[in-house]
Amino acid sequence: MYKLVIFLFILVNYSWASLIGANYNQRDMQILEDLQIKSSFITDYKLQKTYNNLLRKHNQNNYVRKLSDASLFVPKIKKILREEEIPSVFLYMAMAESDFTIDAKSNVKATGIWQFMSETGKHFDLNINLYVDERMDLVKSTKAATQYLKYLHKRFDKWYLAALAYNCGEGRVIEAITRATIDKYVEENPKEKNSSKIQEFRHTIYSYQRGREPFYKLNRVYKKIRKWDVSLDIDDFLRVQKNITRQYIPSESRMYIRKIIALGMMNNQSFITENDNAHLLNIGATSSVATIPVKGGLHLKSISNAVGIDYKEIKNLNKHLKLQIVPPYEKTYDIYIPYSRLARYQANKNLIKDSKYLVYIVKRGDSLHRIGNKYNISYKIIKDFNKLNTNVLSLKQKLIIPISSNKSNSSSIKLAKANTKTTLIYKVKNGDTLYSIARKYNIDLKKLMSDNELKSNFINIGDKIVIKK
Template structure:
């Protein structure tokens, strides 16, 4: 029996080596970076990854012209500086395909799919003005901090990844039931120590990492260029003043407002929170000189309405009229109470909804696009005057969050 097992194991290893060719060493390197025992290469679950390559290449690597991919060099740099496994770049891909607007049915949001409670625990602000789960830099730093905490708690990177996906408690219970931390056992489909989604999750990260290291594949695609492009195509962090309007900044640095709004999707209404003396926003690195030379704080009179309080007015009534929250009016006017006086002057911020023009790519559906941007299919159809679900490759769709 032992002899038969050794022959089978040898055959599997030869098959894997022939199938992946010179990338066999990359497989071993990826597994080791996640603290996975190299014997996992003979695991049937690992071998099954090969069958999923074609699907992952289509759904994750063919759409590299998406604006979301501008964040890749920055995410890669932050991961490298934090000295955590580079494989976690592909965790972001598995979580959201690098989309700031990605939203799960459990209300996780952003590139790293943070739930509100976890986001706040790791320093991300969610309030009337911002949702920093959509901030490409701050959310990545929070994810790194969380992964380091999970690694310290569980001792192995693959367990940190599993806990990130399914929760600490679920992984602790799985280890107790299995009486081991061995990955082969924990993701055993028959034992079901972990949910199917989590068992697939670790395989998916490894699969994406393997594709990401396939040089022959990337000679035929744009992803290698995007992955390794220089600082000229990455993000620059600049300081804007409270109340600054993104459209005004875009005009100052001669860039389309839609581009700057997309880079700063964490700003809910297209302006910097009024409570901030200075607040980080993102511009393309190639526009940094323009910003330093031409940036001017927004003219608040142009960006906001000046409103005089009338008899019968209340903060709630005024807020309802302009479709904003009463807290927003209080913050902008630095009011200490809800009591208003007749003829009192108030500054009312007028939110401009973020408009995005999306070009349909191969494999897209109205459902997949709506999920990516966190809107309903019905709203997407209405915005684009669609009578049915048919879309064409190259077609432009208007999306308003």
Template sequence: MNRYFLLLLFPLLLSANLTFAVNHNKEVALLESFDIDPSFIYDPVMNKMRNKKTAIYKNKHFFKAMDKAYIFIPAIKRILAENDIPAEFLYLAMAESNFSTRAYSKKRASGLWQFMPRTGKQYGLKIDKYVDERRDLVKSTEAAAKYLSHLHKRFGKWYLAAIAYNCGGGRLSKAIKKAKSDELSVLLNSKKRYIPSESRFYIRKIIALAMVGQDEQYLMNSEYEHLLNRANAYSISTVQLSSGESLRRVSKIVGIPLKELKKLNRHLKYDFVPPYEKAYDIYIPYVKLNEFKRNYRPEPIRNIYKIHVVRSGDNLSKIGKKYGVSYRVIMDFNKLKHSRLRLKQKLVIPIDSRKKFKTISTRHYYMVKRGDTLESISKAHKVSVTNLKLQNHLKSSLIKIGDRLKINE
């Protein structure tokens, strides 16, 4: 009987051992990709964190984050590969931002890779009133790849590049000099505190996240099994839009909800691309690329945005407040070199077409200044003297400084 029971149990034991061996080999390979000695697999702090993380992330949080980033993870992995950076650095982005392109920290770090403004600009990311390319999932990843490559070249090991990404190259150099070693086990000494506690936590967190992300057995038995095929499934395409083009129009052309299109283009601060570029990159799902190529044709901005005709009393600040747009945006869109406006000048205002605005009243009032006459006022506003008299119940052409005249154009 016992022999029969063992025969039944043997395949299960064999399968369990094979699974353990496969997982162990994957974990060792993961550590080696970071240039970490395989013995780190037994690091007690990392394992405690890993077990804790496994419990937390298997409670949906980890895989929900992966699922939300499902469409652009292949693009991130491709950029890392093109720059000879281990694919496991994908989890550095997760540690930084939880795969959120709109993540923002108290220290003003932003985007998927949590670039500070200065570092972002140093690596070619534009940050202005129209865009924040730290939130651009492609450009920010390319910048992060360049930065990581630089750190790896400087320190020689990938785990050091990851630590430097967190605490800064200068801080790490001082730590290595003080410790007289760049070995991970030495730098992680909690009593000596060569590197900040945040950095000691950080490198372990990346490894723990990567190990949870490689848990294929869990994925295969969960609602997130499709994540196993993410490298071959969804992806994004880069397309170029003309100056000032609206995302709303593109969403209609390619048949994708505006909300989904905005998620892929968090780097745009408005619902349009910058007016200072002849062509600007945005991202659409790859499956929509042919539809975009067939149907997209650039249109003049005036066919998309509000045209405001300047009237008496208007200024850029007042117009901007009316439409909910910065006066600087109006200046840029209309290529204005100064803030002076002229009557009946046409301004293109980039606004959300769903917003409702009150019709601009043609009724204005004019305050009489020194030297004014009814004739000069009528010429300036293209209204007859008779009309002015009738509107303001004037029996003669005499007017005084400070009089408030009603003008209907």
């Protein structure tokens, strides 16, 4: 009986080893190397489970469809990743985040291919206002994502940690590194388990987790333990501890990093490299999207009609233009067209009529007649352009107003600018007070506290203060 158990144990392990060996190749190992993950992680059970699930026929078909649907976007993303010296595997982070859906929105309001939250997007200079949401701008959002990833890599020194921090937050990864380092240090030095230093550090972590201590105190511990001679790898962060409610890394993020790796490995499989799908490997070999500067205030329809580009085609590449209007407060603004249409655009761009458009938000007491008189335009034109079936307007309704070239004066542009808000993120430095920050940005102190939901004037070094002007 004992010999039978041993035989079965060896057989199971041999079968598992054979399964692993059959499911990866040298290009898969390169994915791990690019993420700075040790090669032995290829045998991670949950990674293989994720990978094998993706290899099911319906998931293969979905994978091919997503790559094919994104054939215009992928080359541009690859090019930017290359230029910014970001490992190419991060293409699959975009796939994991949004399935390459340029206007994807999550239930927590993260938006775009790279799923930026509003404040994070603004921090990386993505404009979000009445006219644009640049989280859905293919080029600008990808460049913002690369800047964020480079910042995270500089902070954590590992690309896989940068990917985890992108998903679950910089603070959570700092907490994870701090906890994992202390736990491993105690494992290697059991006599230190009850030392005052270890107890003090663990108390700070415990208090931070329960909201009793500010982040800067956790960060202070983090900076100290980073100097210790303790080596951690991905297994240390992803392992599930028994009887622990708050794991080092949230389950969603543990699944997320494995999914990125598995999606990258999928691209090396025979269903991609052979037969009808082989062309997908060459996505990114040539330019696919051209960037063109156009005058502010133009409608995409005007550009589409003048240069003979399908309106739906140009609209799908410019979903960051919320109402298909180029921001009227900009002298010129970049939009995107298929590279294959660039020659046609260059030949016909002078045919674009210098018609301007802006967005008007209906206020109390407004009527189509009153708005028409304000902009010296027939109310019927406004009604027709906005496809209104009635003259009745709703409060805060958005109307597109066509403005003739001789009427697109400074007052119109001022209205457009008034509908945008500048938001900055200020990081509290030594010596700062809420009063000094409010004075620096010429903002009322009560407004600053309200915008940041602060109940007192107390702030800490490293806190991020939202500045809305």
